[in-house]
Amino acid sequence: MSYQIAEQVSSEKLFTIDGLIRLGHYTIFLCITTEFLVLSQLGNMFYMVYAGAAPTIKSCGTYKFNSSMSSSDICKQIYTLNGNETCRSELEYDFKSMNVEFEYLCHNSKYVKHSISIQMIGAVIGSLIFGQLSDLCGRKPVLLFCVSGCIIFGFISSFSKDLLTATIYRTIIGLFNGGQIAAMFVYVVEMLPKKDRIWVTTLISFSPNVILLAMMAYYSQNWRQLAIVISFLTSPAILLCILSYESPRWLIQKGRINEAQHVLKQITRWNGRNDVTNDMIDEVIDAEREILREKRNRKNYYIYHLFHTRQLTTLAASMINYGMLFSMEKLPGSIYTNNIMLGLIRYAVNVASVLTDYTQGWFGRRVAHTVPLALTSIGFIIHFIIICSGLSTELEIVSRIATLMAFAMMSQIYIITGMSGNELFPTPLRSMCFSFLQVVGRIGVVFAPQLFFLADFWIPAPFVALIMFALSDLVLYLIFIPETKDQPLPERLSTTTDSISSQLPTKQLMNS
Structure with a gap:
């Protein structure tokens, strides 16, 4: 009897959504779409690195x-x-920023930093609103609406007559940008096989686009033209979003079975998978339909459901990343050179992490998070010692390299944090979870531009704060977040009974 039950369970798990979705032509289309979306997200998020640079x-x-x-x-x-x-x-100056055009110099430059903080509040609100909407209305419509808003208001913001007007328009862009960041990463993860999630989301990430943005800024030379260039170059994302398919996981979760069946058939055909038959797709759909039938009272999930599980931590990565990012002009050398170096280092770290993750089983999410944060702490400690010893001029190169290396590691932290959040939470909560992580991160972004004002009280103070944030992030992640590498994406919110049952031995489950 136990053998028959085990055989039945095995056959039921033979065909799953993870088994149907493989790399293919649609994956290439998805990667192209993702690249335009990421360029839009990074361009609008990092825009004030140049537009708010002090001369x-x-x-x-x-x-x-x-x-x-x-x-x-x-x-x-x-x-x-x-x-x-x-x-x-x-x-x-290397770039004609708002500081230059509107003459916000010395103590008045703080108004530009305040403007950046206000713009980031828009990103916080957008992550909350559109993260919820992508779980209720779908990933695709939210992505299309948000990227369209970023492009349209990007063009409009280039005609701002003063800092206040620019802040209003850029805050609206932040609202849409926070929304598309929250929805896109979840959508991409749901459309990729589990073993390919890390390397795809790492190769198509902020890091290489930092270099593209530096080139765009170099040829734009002023903040108005840069806003136009970003909107123009990312406009193909609208058409690509229209042509893309909705996430079949989300469709199944919402009970839209026929649409999910159609989407899965189209994706497998795009990918050129001749081994996937309609019967196999129907078997997956039928299994999910049966699950939905058993759920008599279907309900929506909201942000408070995130705390149904303990597996969530508040990360300090945003304070480190954006605190340095919006103060890039404080580093010696050209702002373009520094950002290109930053992008190259970030991408090299990402590629090395991808190769290790793909070839080494021991290199899981926890290790991939711990190593970069440890190196970040070491880099900032070196910079702190140089400042305190009064050797900033003599050891300028060492200080610059240590700071850029520490800063570059944050790219990997963002990728791993987002991936862990998506792999921990089930489909009904996945987008909401990622948007909540974005909200927590964006709160850090709101305060990050103000971080270097601590230097008015004590010059090394900003780096003491950065070291503390890095170490606290490191400890909290190791305490609260379990390993999720190579685990299938959960489809439903577990209950207390489920969690207890999952801990029972297989033999006991079969007997019961």
């Missing part, structure tokens, strides 16, 4: 400033000079 003040009237002087010392000199006579500042 270097070379002189004030006839008074020339020494190149070794810090920006705070220059500003103090200007205040002293303005107390005696009014002088006009001569600026040096």
Whole structure:
């Protein structure tokens, strides 16, 4: 009797959605679509790296400033000079930012940082609203609506007459951008085989697009043209989203069985899988239909359901990543060179992680999260020691490399955090979970531009804060997040009974 039950369970699990979805032509189409979406997300999220970059003040009237002087010392000199006579500042900059055009210099530059924080609040709200909507209305319509909003308001924002107007438009863009980030990653994970999720989402990520954005900024030369270029180059995403299919996992979960059946047939045909027959697809659909029949009272899930399980942690990665990101002008060297170096280092780390993950079974999500955070902490500690020892000028290259290396590791942290969240939570909550992680992260982004104002009290203070964030993230992840590598995506929210049953031995389950 036990043998028959075991054989029946085995046959029931023979055909699953994970088994039907394989790499193929539709995967290539999905990757192209994802690249345009990621470029839109990164372009709008990193836009203020260039549009909010503070220029270097070379002189004030006839008074020339020494190149070794810090920006705070220059500003103090200007205040002293303005107390005696009014002088006009001569600026040096790589990119004509809002700071330059609207003349937000020295203490007034904080208004640009405040603008960035307000824009990030839009991303927080967007992650909440559209993350919920993508679970209720579908991944595809939310993605299409959000990327269209980013493109349209991107064009409009280029005509802003002042910082306030630009902040309003860019906050609306942040709203849509937060929504498409929350929906896209979940959609892509649901459409990929489990063993290919990491390498696809790593290769098509923010890292290589950091380099593309640096090139776009270099040829744009000012914040207005950059906004137009980003919107123009990402506009094909609208057509690609229209041509893409809805997630079959979401359709099945919502009881739209016939649509899910049609989508699975189309995807398998696109992928050129001749070994998948209609009977196999029908078997998967029938199994899911039976599950839905057993659920007499179908219900929607909301954010509070995320706390049905303990497997969630609040991460500090955003404070580290965006705290450094929106203060890139403080690093020595060209802002374009620094961002290209950053993109190359990030991508090299990502590719190395992908290769290790694909070939080494021991390299799971926990290891992939721990190693980069440890290196981040070491990089910031080195920079902190250099500042405290007063050797910033002599060890400028070492400091620059250590900081960029620490900063670059955050790319891997974002990928692993998002992947863990998606692999832990079932389909009804997956998009909501990712959007909640985005909300927590975006709260960090809101405060990140203000982080380097701590240097007004003590110069190394921002890096002390960054070290603390990195170490707390490291500890919290190791305590709360289990290993999820090579695990099938859960389709339903587990109950207390389910969790207890899952811990029973196989023999006991068969007897029961």
